[in-house]
Amino acid sequence: MPKKPSPSGPSSRGPPKKSKGQVAQQPVIDSLDAALDAAVDAEERGERFGAGDKAQRYYESAISLYSQALSFDPSSFDAMYNQARLLLHLSLTFLFPPSSRRALEQSIALSRAALALPPALADVPARLDCAANLAEGLVARAELLDEVGEGAEEEEEARGAWREAVGVLEELARGQEEWLERGRGAEMELQEGEGEVEMDEGGESSAGDADVQGIETHALTPSHLIDTLLSLSSASLSLTPPSPTHAHSALTRASSLNASRIPPAWSRASDILLATAALELHTAEHSDPSLLPVSLSHFAEAVQAREQAGGTPLVEALCEAADAHASAVGLFLRASSSPDAQAEAEAWNHLSLATTHLMRAVALHTSSNPFSSATRTPAQLATHAQILLSLSTLSLRRASLQSHPASKHNRPTLLKNAQVYLERALESVGWSWASSPGAGAQGKPLEGGGWAAESLGRECTVRLARVRWLIGGDAEGGREVLRRVAGSGRVGGREVRMVREQVREEEGGAEGGEEAGWWEGVERALGG
Numbered sequence: 272m273p274k275k276p277s278p279s280g281p282s283s284r285g286p287p288k289k290s291k292g293q294v295a296q297q298p299v300i301d302s303l304d305a306a307l308d309a310a311v312d313a314e315e316r317g318e319r320f321g322a323g324d325k326a327q328r329y330y331e332s333a334i335s336l337y338s339q340a341l342s343f344d345p346s347s348f349d350a351m352y353n354q355a356r357l358l359l360h361l362s363l364t365f366l367f368p369p370s371s372r373r374a375l376e377q378s379i380a381l382s383r384a385a386l387a388l389p390p391a392l393a394d395v396p397a398r399l400d401c402a403a404n405l406a407e408g409l410v411a412r413a414e415l416l417d418e419v420g421e422g423a424e425e426e427e428e429a430r431g432a433w434r435e436a437v438g439v440l441e442e443l444a445r446g447q448e449e450w451l452e453r454g455r456g457a458e459m460e461l462q463e464g465e466g467e468v469e470m471d472e473g474g475e476s477s478a479g480d481a482d483v484q485g486i487e488t489h490a491l492t493p494s495h496l497i498d499t500l501l502s503l504s505s506a507s508l509s510l511t512p513p514s515p516t517h518a519h520s521a522l523t524r525a526s527s528l529n530a531s532r533i534p535p536a537w538s539r540a541s542d543i544l545l546a547t548a549a550l551e552l553h554t555a556e557h558s559d560p561s562l563l564p565v566s567l568s569h570f571a572e573a574v575q576a577r578e579q580a581g582g583t584p585l586v587e588a589l590c591e592a593a594d595a596h597a598s599a600v601g602l603f604l605r606a607s608s609s610p611d612a613q614a615e616a617e618a619w620n621h622l623s624l625a626t627t628h629l630m631r632a633v634a635l636h637t638s639s640n641p642f643s644s645a646t647r648t649p650a651q652l653a654t655h656a657q658i659l660l661s662l663s664t665l666s667l668r669r670a671s672l673q674s675h676p677a678s679k680h681n682r683p684t685l686l687k688n689a690q691v692y693l694e695r696a697l698e699s700v701g702w703s704w705a706s707s708p709g710a711g712a713q714g715k716p717l718e719g720g721g722w723a724a725e726s727l728g729r730e731c732t733v734r735l736a737r738v739r740w741l742i743g744g745d746a747e748g749g750r751e752v753l754r755r756v757a758g759s760g761r762v763g764g765r766e767v768r769m770v771r772e773q774v775r776e777e778e779g780g781a782e783g784g785e786e787a788g789w790w791e792g793v794e795r796a797l798g799g
Contacts, residue, residue: 317333337353348401355379378404395450396450396490396491399491406502437503447496497528545591548573593628604618619669629665653699660734663738736750767790
């Protein structure tokens with residue numbers, strides 16, 4: 272029987288591994304163990320391909336084999352949990368709505384069923400791992416409903432999904448806390464009998480290799496619990512209404528754990544600081560604007576704290592700090608009864624700071640991944656596209672500040688920059704065919720990019736059409752982009768409505784009659 276994955280946090284689970292020395296051959300599926308072994312083999316083959324059609328076929332084969340294992344033993348925790356885990360991976364990496372939604376629902380149902388099995392059928396670490404998979408699936412479902420849902424019924428479904436996700440994350444955090452305390456007690460007994468115990472990078476005792484009073488070895492560390500608490504804080508702010516009190520409580524627990532159990536070399540202080548700054552920004556936007564300077568200061572501290580690490584951690588901090596400065600613009604403009612020179616000057620300064628952060632993030636991301644699009648991972652390409660999309664949005668927002676002299680003077684350049692950023696973003700996620708007549712026929716979705724990359728391509732296409740209309744100034748401007756994608760079935764009225772609402776929020780809610788007419792014409796043209 273294959274081993275179960277170790278009970279880490281949502282970010283580091285993996286498939287069970289076969290015993291060394293096994294020779295791959297055509298399996299005969301005549302028992303639970305045979306089905307599990309064949310499923311593990313198929314999954315490992317999928318991992319070797321990483322992304323693309325072959326990887327997807329192997330993962331789908333593994334899912335089918337885990338299902339076959341359940342026909343031999345309907346109460347097999349291994350088969351149930353691992354099928355749920357792979358369905359989640361398939362939905363996030365390969366599938367688009369509505370197929371991804373169906374796979375998500377199957378994953379969630381299987382995780383729940385596995386957790387409902389008698390405790391004797393799986394040890395605590397394995398059950399915690401399954402709970403982490405369930406929490407990740409629930410958050411993914413809530414995010415998907417937020418993005419693609421339309422109408423009151425789907426909005427209520429999204430609210431319910433977030434409530435359920437928060438509840439499961441809280442239960443997971445409590446379970447991880449209890450398990451870590453049990454391990455800490457065993458660690459103290461070993462220290463008394465055997466001297467110092469070395470700590471690993473996650474803040475966990477290496478004495479975990481021993482079997483102490485029936486406690487099985489496990490890979491769960493305080494750092495994994497911090498991951499759960501950070502996810503809980505973020506999800507609490509997505510509730511309707513948001514729960515900043517719950518978010519603050521989760522961050523307090525994370526901070527205390529980091530101070531008491533994580534070695535300084537592996538401190539999670541910058542992660543907790545970023546989450547704290549996000550909570551302060553949320554509070555500033557919704558109830559207490561006086562917290563804005565505090566939030567921006569904490570974002571700046573987080574960027575500084577990650578300077579030494581560089582790479583992806585610094586890119587993440589720069590992007591979050593840029594988002595905070597962009598959000599500050601809305602506060603300044605709302606505080607003014609009408610857009611005046613002072614308010615727009617503040618807005619220009621914050622948008623310029625946000626642009627500086629993102630330009631640096633693009634440079635860092637490129638230097639950290641200095642390869643062609645053909646050799647970057649799908650996740651790296653999607654991240655690159657997201658940063659470029661954000662830069663385009665900032666350029667348009669700067670161009671919309673009609674009372675600011677620099678905005679008036681630089682408007683043509685800002686609009687052109689916005690267009691170039693979007694074209695580069697589309698190239699990153701395999702959508703060049705949508706932006707340029709000479710780019711060839713419709714391209715395939717980015718292999719392994721999942722819905723994240725696909726939805727970026729769709730959004731950037733609609734935004735590019737608008738930018739070309741703004742540059743050209745005529746009603747047909749940008750229509751060639753949308754005509755090119757109209758037959759693909761990948762961009763339609765829903766995407767147009769989504770982007771139109773986003774633009775309204777980004778640019779202060781104002782929409783002149785000419786622009787309203789352009790949007791309505793686009794929606795009609797796409798059969799919206």
